[in-house]
Amino acid sequence: MTEFLQQLINGLAFGSILALIALGYTMVYGILRFINFAHGDVFMLGAFAGFYLAPKIARVLPTPSIGSGLAVLFAAMLICAAIGVVIERFAYRPLRGRPKLTVLITAIGVSLFLEYTGQFVFGAAPKSFPRLIPDYPIAHVGGLSVTSDQIIVLSVTGLLLVALRFIVLKTKIGMAMRALSFNPEAAALMGVNTDIVISFTFALGSALAAAAGILFAINYPAIDPLMGILPGLKAFVAAVLGGIGNLPGAVLGGLIIGVTEAFVSGYISSTYRDAIAFGVLILILLVKPSGLLGKKEVEKV
Amino acid sequence: MTSPSENPLLQTERVTIRFGGLTAVSGLDLQIGRNELIGLIGPNGAGKTTVFNLITGVYQPTEGTILFDGQSITGCKAYRITARGIARTFQNIRLFSSLTVFDNVRTAFHLHLQGDVRHALWRGRAFWAEEKAIATQVLELLEIFHLEKFRAAPAKSLSYGDQRRLEIVRALAARPRLLLLDEPAAGMNSSEKTDLMRLIQFIKGKFQISVLLVEHDMQVVMGICERIAVLDYGVKIAEGRPDEVRRNPKVIEAYLGEERTHDA
Amino acid sequence: MTFKHAKLLLLAALLLSLLISLFAGRINSYVLFVLYAIGINIILAVSLNLINGYTGQFSLGHAGFMAVGGYTAAVITNQFGDLNAFAAGALFFGALLAGGLLAAVTGLLVGLPTLRLRGDYLAIVTLGFGEIIRVIFQNMNAVGAARGLSVMHGYTNFFWTFGTAAVTVYVVTALVHSTYGRGFIAVRDDEVAAEAMGINTTKYKVTAFVVGAFFAGMAGGLYAHSIQFLTPSGFNFMQSIAIVVMVILGGMGNTPGVIIAAILLTLLPEGLRWLAGIPSLPGIAKAYPFAWVGNTRMIIYSLLLIGLMLTRPQGLFTWKRRPILPA
Numbered sequence: 001m002t003e004f005l006q007q008l009i010n011g012l013a014f015g016s017i018l019a020l021i022a023l024g025y026t027m028v029y030g031i032l033r034f035i036n037f038a039h040g041d042v043f044m045l046g047a048f049a050g051f052y053l054a055p056k057i058a059r060v061l062p063t064p065s066i067g068s069g070l071a072v073l074f075a076a077m078l079i080c081a082a083i084g085v086v087i088e089r090f091a092y093r094p095l096r097g098r099p100k101l102t103v104l105i106t107a108i109g110v111s112l113f114l115e116y117t118g119q120f121v122f123g124a125a126p127k128s129f130p131r132l133i134p135d136y137p138i139a140h141v142g143g144l145s146v147t148s149d150q151i152i153v154l155s156v157t158g159l160l161l162v163a164l165r166f167i168v169l170k171t172k173i174g175m176a177m178r179a180l181s182f183n184p185e186a187a188a189l190m191g192v193n194t195d196i197v198i199s200f201t202f203a204l205g206s207a208l209a210a211a212a213g214i215l216f217a218i219n220y221p222a223i224d225p226l227m228g229i230l231p232g233l234k235a236f237v238a239a240v241l242g243g244i245g246n247l248p249g250a251v252l253g254g255l256i257i258g259v260t261e262a263f264v265s266g267y268i269s270s271t272y273r274d275a276i277a278f279g280v281l282i283l284i285l286l287v288k289p290s291g292l293l294g295k296k297e298v299e300k301v
Numbered sequence: 302m303t304s305p306s307e308n309p310l311l312q313t314e315r316v317t318i319r320f321g322g323l324t325a326v327s328g329l330d331l332q333i334g335r336n337e338l339i340g341l342i343g344p345n346g347a348g349k350t351t352v353f354n355l356i357t358g359v360y361q362p363t364e365g366t367i368l369f370d371g372q373s374i375t376g377c378k379a380y381r382i383t384a385r386g387i388a389r390t391f392q393n394i395r396l397f398s399s400l401t402v403f404d405n406v407r408t409a410f411h412l413h414l415q416g417d418v419r420h421a422l423w424r425g426r427a428f429w430a431e432e433k434a435i436a437t438q439v440l441e442l443l444e445i446f447h448l449e450k451f452r453a454a455p456a457k458s459l460s461y462g463d464q465r466r467l468e469i470v471r472a473l474a475a476r477p478r479l480l481l482l483d484e485p486a487a488g489m490n491s492s493e494k495t496d497l498m499r500l501i502q503f504i505k506g507k508f509q510i511s512v513l514l515v516e517h518d519m520q521v522v523m524g525i526c527e528r529i530a531v532l533d534y535g536v537k538i539a540e541g542r543p544d545e546v547r548r549n550p551k552v553i554e555a556y557l558g559e560e561r562t563h564d565a
Numbered sequence: 566m567t568f569k570h571a572k573l574l575l576l577a578a579l580l581l582s583l584l585i586s587l588f589a590g591r592i593n594s595y596v597l598f599v600l601y602a603i604g605i606n607i608i609l610a611v612s613l614n615l616i617n618g619y620t621g622q623f624s625l626g627h628a629g630f631m632a633v634g635g636y637t638a639a640v641i642t643n644q645f646g647d648l649n650a651f652a653a654g655a656l657f658f659g660a661l662l663a664g665g666l667l668a669a670v671t672g673l674l675v676g677l678p679t680l681r682l683r684g685d686y687l688a689i690v691t692l693g694f695g696e697i698i699r700v701i702f703q704n705m706n707a708v709g710a711a712r713g714l715s716v717m718h719g720y721t722n723f724f725w726t727f728g729t730a731a732v733t734v735y736v737v738t739a740l741v742h743s744t745y746g747r748g749f750i751a752v753r754d755d756e757v758a759a760e761a762m763g764i765n766t767t768k769y770k771v772t773a774f775v776v777g778a779f780f781a782g783m784a785g786g787l788y789a790h791s792i793q794f795l796t797p798s799g800f801n802f803m804q805s806i807a808i809v810v811m812v813i814l815g816g817m818g819n820t821p822g823v824i825i826a827a828i829l830l831t832l833l834p835e836g837l838r839w840l841a842g843i844p845s846l847p848g849i850a851k852a853y854p855f856a857w858v859g860n861t862r863m864i865i866y867s868l869l870l871i872g873l874m875l876t877r878p879q880g881l882f883t884w885k886r887r888p889i890l891p892a
Contacts, residue, residue: 109870116863278693383763395758421743
């Protein structure tokens with residue numbers, strides 16, 4: 001039982017990081033119908049932004065402390081939001097309306113560019129991420145070990161999800177996003193500025209990925225330029241699992257993948273962990289291709 | 302001739318399809334006789350193209366059966382139905398855009414190939430003989446429709462009217478017994494429409510096939526169809542000779558209703 | 566292109582590669598190694614072109630098929646000691662075929678469940694399959710798991726490499742240049758219309774996957790017996806992407822262009838290295854022509870890819886689509 005709860009908590013912590021990345025995939029897919037392959041690398045950039053910002057912020061704010069942790073988090077989110085907008089503006093926007101595969105290949109190109117430029121600029125060797133938030137001792141209940149970092153991951157994710165929900169449901173730009181994903185032509189006719197909404201979507205998704213990057217680095221404090229590949233792919237699977245284009249689905253999918261991985265590595269073998277997500281992906285596409293919460297689309301002939 | 306012969310080529314029995322809560326076609330009974338030219342009309346969104354998609358296996362009916370030449374084709378895959386002898390064109394032209402005019406027609410001959418992959422790989426005498434025979438037939442078809450001069454041109458480079466005709470040629474190359482034409486007159490001017498009417502009647506006579514025509518243009522439908530079925534909201538509201546249908550109050554109401562909403 | 570004298574051309578290519586093979590002893594071993602890499606990449610790119618180019622599917626898992634073929638062939642030849650030239654040739658041929666066939670079976674297994682997927686979805690799922698194959702090898706102790714597998718015999722030679730490449734080019738071209746094979750392009754252009762013309766699109770897609778996987782498996786066997794050491798990470802999805810890039814650079818569905826791209830992209834890292842003045846000793850250079858590692862080159866490579874998509878998505882070597890005239 002203790003083991004079970006332990007794996008569940010580990011799984012939820014990693015799953016909520018995947019959920020944050022998955023949201024970016026699903027939002028972009030909902031509006032542009034394409035897989036932003038480079039999204040996982042924005043997650044990596046978020047972690048590196050935190051790595052380089054932490055010493056600067058430490059000069060102003062006492063570190064480690066909750067204040068400095070939050071400052072690094074927000075700064076990294078802002079930086080990555082800008083990077084996301086730039087990527088969309090220069091790599092994807094010129095290709096709008098072109099065949100899907102052209103855009104996908106471009107996205108792969110952007111992904112490789114970020115990874116290898118990362119290796120060039122940051123160095124290929126893993127770096128250890130500084131401690132931003134003190135490790136508060138938490139009572140060990142009956143052999144169960146929950147770190148304060150895990151609590152932070154869960155609570156920050158929770159707060160970000162509430163904020164996202166507010167933006168998407170209650171603000172004007174959120175409404176425009178939903179309109180665009182529902183019917184792009186109609187939205188454009190109704191005066192929605194497509195370019196701005198798409199830029200905003202990229203900013204929002206990239207900011208969430210950056211937050212995920214920081215949270216990941218807090219929990220698993222070794223970062224390297226290729227760290228985004230696997231979590232990126234897994235998060236994409238999470239988005240598909242939940243039903244791509246569906247925001248609650250992405251969160252649900254992320255948590256399911258995270259928990260499944262934790263159980264497989266805890267009970268079976270950790271070497272198979274990385275194949276889990278893909279196994280889940282193939283299974284879901286065989287059984288329910290539209291995902292858990294997705295709607296079935298009928299092709300028009 | 303208000304009803305087709307005893308032995309219809311195609312018969313749909315209580316065919317219904319629902320998409321979620323929407324019933325697009327409801328309890329449709331339709332018979333198409335041998336060598337008959339029948340029109341299917343109805344206001345926008347009446348379910349005409351859905352009927353096409355049901356007959357050709359793009360959609361599977363929720364209820365009901367479809368018989369072709371006395372045998373059920375309900376639930377069959379689209380390519381099997383084509384092999385049985387039903388070919389179609391599309392409302393929004395769907396040619397193989399990167400293939401030439403010649404190759405577009407050639408692909409449809411695929412159904413009548415004797416040889417398979419092994420022939421294509423071995424490229425022996427039988428292979429070349431068959432390819433040559435196919436090429437001859439393709440060119441014959443193209444000549445009939447005056448498209449042979451474009452045979453080496455990419456399909457997408459043709460004019461709109463020629464693309465529509467090429468789609469008909471491609472469908473005929475599958476050697477159907479029933480040809481389904483989905484709004485062939487769309488986007489044509491009146492002289493092109495006259496040509497098209499002549500062409501459809503010519504096809505019917507030359508190839509001895511039945512034709513089901515979905516068309517918006519009353520001039521075309523009333524001009525050539527022997528019998529017309531009218532759909533409104535997925536339900537067949539009338540059926541009969543063109544003059545009968547034209548006077549049918551239900552039909553008039555369905556169309557007037559549509560015009561009223563258009564004016565609004 | 567009527568492809569009329571194809572069989573003669575194939576025979577000529579086989580004889581020529583046999584002839585060169587007999588004089589291979591006079592060629593510098595590093596040059597020979599790069600030549601093998603070129604041949605293997607041609608096989609990989611041309612076979613992927615059948616799936617991605619002609620049939621319009623998007624597979625990002627070619628390295629997985631290559632891994633299946635490579636490991637299979639290596640395990641088979643490792644069972645034997647030193648053999649005379651004839652027996653070794655027969656054994657190697659059998660091992661390559663076995664690797665190809667097992668890869669083809671894998672292709673069937675991948676192809677069947679993924680057929681209803683299109684475009685980018687399909688790409689990610691095939692990528693996933695490729696990664697699953699890699700993780701399986703990583704956990705398979707019989708083939709050395711993550712430590713890798715030594716391949717005892719360096720059987721790969723000029724004849725096997727370019728003979729297989731010639732057969733690959735022949736098969737893909739012969740398939741496409743026939744009434745039967747026009748179906749592949751029809752599936753790419755419009756699936757619904759292809760079905761309406763009586764084409765069993767499922768069968769065509771599976772055929773493309775199986776044939777493509779078969780040759781990728783053969784390429785894997787050749788790779789294994791050239792490099793003589795296999796690690797699961799050598800077959801990761803970066804390798805798949807490298808093959809995809811060859812197809813894209815050459816132009817999807819343009820076999821001659823894809824061949825040129827495979828040659829160029831194999832030589833490019835060698836050239837960059839030569840420019841940088843790094844000595845190319847065969848011992849150190851092994852694995853090199855295959856793997857795109859190293860930062861600056863990869864940055865150039867990725868920018869090339871983005872630039873290509875923005876300016877010439879149809880590929881570098883597709884000037885205009887030649888209408889294919891009747892035979």
